[in-house]
Amino acid sequence: MTLHRSLFLVLGALTIAVTPPGASAQEPLFERDVLPVLTKQCLGCHGGLRQKGGLDMRTMPLLLKGGKHGPAAKPGDADTSLLWQRIASDEMPPGETKLSAAEKALIKQWITKGLRTETKKDEDAHLTPGVKHDPKEVAAAIDKHIQQRLTALKLDAAPGSDDVEFLRRVTLDLNGCVPTAQEAAAFLDSKAPDKRAQLIDKLLASPRFGEQLGRTWREWICPPELPSDMNGGAQPHKQAFAFGDWIGKQITKGATWDKIVRDILTVDGQIKDNPHVIFYSLVGEGGKATPDGSARATASFFLGVQMQCAQCHDDPYRNWAQNEFWALAAFFGRTQGDFNTVTDGKAPPNMSKRGPKLPVAKGAEIVIPPSAFKNSGKAVQAAFLGSKSIDLAVEKPLRPVLADWVTAKENPYFAKAFANRTWFYFFARGLVNPVDDLRELNPPSHPGLLKMLGNEFAASGFDVKHLVRSICNSETYQRTSRASVKQDRQAIAAQTAAFGRMPVRVMTADVLYDSLRQVYGDPKLDLRADDAKGAAAMGQAAQIADPYIEFLRRFGTNEDDATDFTHGIPQMLTMINHPRLLSGSKALDAFRKTNPTPEHTVEWLYLSTLARRPSASEREAAAKYLANSQNSYVGVLWMLVNRSEFLFVR
Amino acid sequence: MAMPLLHRRDLLRLSAAGLLSGVSVPWFEALAHASVGRPRGKACILLWMDGGPSQQHTFDPKPGGQFRAAPTAVPGIHIVEQLPQLGQCMRDMVLLRSMRTEINDHYDAKYLLHTGYRRAPGFEHPAVGCIASHQLAAPNSDMPAFVTIDAGYDLRLDGGRSYRNVPGYLGPQHTPLAVNDPARGLENLRAAGNDLAARLELLAAGERGFSEEYALPNVNARQAAFDRAVRLMRSPRARAFDVEAEPARMREAYGNHRFGQSCLLARRLVEAGVSFVEVFHRGWDDHDGAARNMAQRAPWLDRAMATLIRDLKDRGMLDDTLIIWMGEFGRTPGNGDGHFCNAWSTMWAGGGMRTGQVIGRTSETGRNPGGTIEERPISAVDYMATLCLALGMNIRQDFQAPGQRPVPMVDHAAQPLRELLS
């Protein structure tokens, strides 16, 4: 599921360096250029958990301190630097894979140029910690952080968005659907100086905000199934939807994030009263809750840390020992559940189906199962991440104890993890990437900003809308995403990566479906093949039995990178040729009842889909098209929903 | 060796190349070169019997078994008497009777036999059809490289969830196009309404403007995908999706059954340049014994497959087209009521292979005839390596999975059946 997939799928996409055009491209920096090489080649033995020869190579100070043979590198002098000597002679790394010529050249140059590092500080000079601020103040502080970094990278920020860009973007982001023609016209025509802030408030007050956030989290926790899914064959669509709805309703009710997470972590009972019981089996295996699945998901989704490697072995890159993973899993050791029920049993369930008999876990212990490859059979006592084992009353439920620690304001991960995910949602890129890989060696692009957002989120009592309101009111969020032909593409990429420009994202399947349903005035919009209704009878896969599920499957996007365009010919053919998209729109019919002029109708169609009025040439082209008596307004609507401008969140 | 792969977005961009011919841009030259470098290879029609067909009721009958053996066109090779026409095609077929694939669970076995890898959470291995699309298809073809055809089911729907072919890290352009009903062809291929040209013209002006204002890779990728779809709609080759265009006697020859019509559609698609077609027919999980169900399936199976082999041969396509008939495992020796991955059969035909032979042997006698392999066990990776080699791919290459992680196309431990390949 997402947390696993992110490990493999995201890394590649994130290697695009924030390289400003010009000088610094020639000067290697430790964090940006050298550390990735060291991580790949060296840190397995000279990292957090293993320090052969007393050498830890994870940070600059540690490199300069060196191991038992002395400092690893000497600024400006490669030939006397141990690091260079060892890699130049291929003495290191000891295995078969040596550094490539390019990697060697990079490291040599870095030493020769004086071991340059990036200058980024984990400090926030703009807001007082522990106090909740006005969203406008927070927004201004966000902009200052972003601007500082842009200045350091010698990059300009893109200009602000126009009203159409902003209106469509913020409506899609906060309410998961294009604005109606009426909403669009009202906003575009408004002269109010604070109309953007007003719109943000209005969208946040709508139940659609909760709904959109809920299904976004559903998508992260339970993306549409792929062949490798643990829940192979049994993806519980209905229950997953209920889970997303539940999160949405909590947000709408005004529940804070700590409350929601606490509810999820401590839930006990039946799905009919508690739709969130589904969490455990969604992240478990074969439709059942598992201690390791629950631990991985808690770490990834609520704490922003990846522990899947530590499940089977110590993770030298992340500094997590295998013990620590199983200590977290121990909190879920007694939790039993399926798609409908979750409850804590008396004794930890025996996780080994076959193979050697394992010792029975006692109290708050868990026994590492054989599937972990290493240390199977070892009993591990429950403990919080980064702490020694804790005192636990055996008879007391364990999950509430974990929930207390996870959702505490002092928890070093909880607030930052949510802030980072929320940032990722709006900007298609976290301050830390992958979004669930918060750790020392994977520093944020904007450490001060992440710290500030975490502080502010905690100080607001984990008020989701406060955080979102602050981000959406920032200039950073309100910049344009336009990238003209005349601009340099490298510069655009650098600017976007540094949040000096908004990315252009692909509508998720949910958002696309809702937008189409709205403009066609058809809540049950069905874009399946003609014969899909009889599909079950003809022995076709059950997945096409429901128009919504089939739509999600077909138009699913890359949940790890919202800018990634993943549709292919089947999606295109559906949009181009499905008869439903040419067979009329109830919304259009309702508008036509007001006897509008042809010009007004065309304008209404543009507003309903692209949230803007047509240009003069577009009016003219539409008029020309409509002049042919065979053509009709629904043809114009077809053209609009087939526009790239419709599909992209710009 | 690690083959440099173009970045997935580059590939999407390249997919528009057919339209761009003549526009001199640097990557186009690169594309022309790259496409020359890769062989066209062969096409493959994979006939997938979902649920696990019984080897003793098809290609590996045993003395005293429920189905009797009958001689074939190759002296010394026998298959069940229920498949008389197929038996006469034996000179163009190879029987692999010693599959040993270690997984008896439907879904995991389907994953293994489609990807050559065991299912592991969080890592999506590309299906072999997607690999063929990546390796063999001409990048500028207006036909899709990989098509799946749902041949429905006959007796009942069992055998677990169907495997869904995904391209994983090879990129979404290698996702198969799915035909849900061979009689209807590719859904949404035909234009709705009669004003498509006018609508496209209306659309084009707006798209032009948008791509100037938003000159971004994803916007380009979308426009390229849109172009490909329109090209496919307009391509004369796309008529291949319409089995009704076939003469009545040919439709009749394949049999008036959805499986037969699927085989016919598969042939039409391969003829039009599709690299890989998977026809899947479901409901082969014969837990109450294979005899009765197999007897009912035999007439349409025999007719469709024999006609497919003969038809490809008549058209001079058999040497360039590999046919494989298989499921995710076989069935227990005897009555075939259980899953059996220890010793089972697949049938291969054509493909320019050394046909007319049997590879591997299962036990003939003992308490449980057919229960063990006596010669040349074929593992899932051996199978996959042989398939990729037979299609003309270089199997000693790594794909670059995200995170700079090299993943071999086929596990390097594989021992392909070189005796099969000429």
Next chain:
Amino acid sequence: MISVRCSLACWLLLVTIPVVGLGQAPPYKPAADAAEAIKRIEEIGGSVRKAALEGDALEVDLRSSAATDEQLQYLLALKNVAVVRLRECRIGDAGLVHLGKIAGLKKLHLEKTQITDAGLKHLAGLKELEVLNLFGCGISDPGLNSLQPLPNLKSLFITETKVTEAGIAALRKTMPKLVVVPDRAMERGQAEAAWDTAKKALAEMEVRFQAAKKDAEVLVPKVAELKKKMDEAAKKLNEAKGKGGDVSEAQAALKVAQQQHSQAANAAKNFELAQKHLAAYRQLEADTRSRVEALRAK
């Protein structure tokens, strides 16, 4: 910048040249070198690939493309062309003149093209040609004579042409190793063999079916009666148990009754199964027979 040009070009082409396919070929312009020839071939909807993983041999695939006779000259600018596919192209005898100059050509696919008997003589120079596919072409016996000078020809496909068995026989005299598809005699032989297998299987099945039918006729009417007997035996066993005496006799009686009942009950099932098998075997027999008849009629 590049990609923008790309999309602009796409859109312009989409509207102005909607169909790259039959009949809309860009005009022939001589290609200066191989790279240009490849470009031109791709322009008309074809592709140039390596023929196999090993070696330098090339394959030019122009199936269903807009290629014309004239444009086949592009192939002459390429080295090592071993395979040419021209299925369903609008090319005719004039195109064969160019193809006849590709010295190393090993496989030539001309299915459903407009070539005629007269054109085949242009292929006389293809000394390496191994496979010639003329499926669906308007050729007949006289054309085959032109193939005599092809020393390496191994496979010839002439399905759906006007070639007769006599024509094939004549060709075989000078080219005894040539495999000609279709081979009517072999087809008939195989169809007859398949029919034989199906007939034998059906005959055996008839016997088994009759036995099952007889069983069913005899035993099925007795099912109710045997059930009653079985129930009575069970009752007796219970009574015997109640009395506390020796129950072995009653047990044995019950076992016999049970066996008889299940045999009768199964007879119905076996009959049903035999019916299904018989239907399947009849189908197989009918299918194989109709194929034999069809081939004999040809």
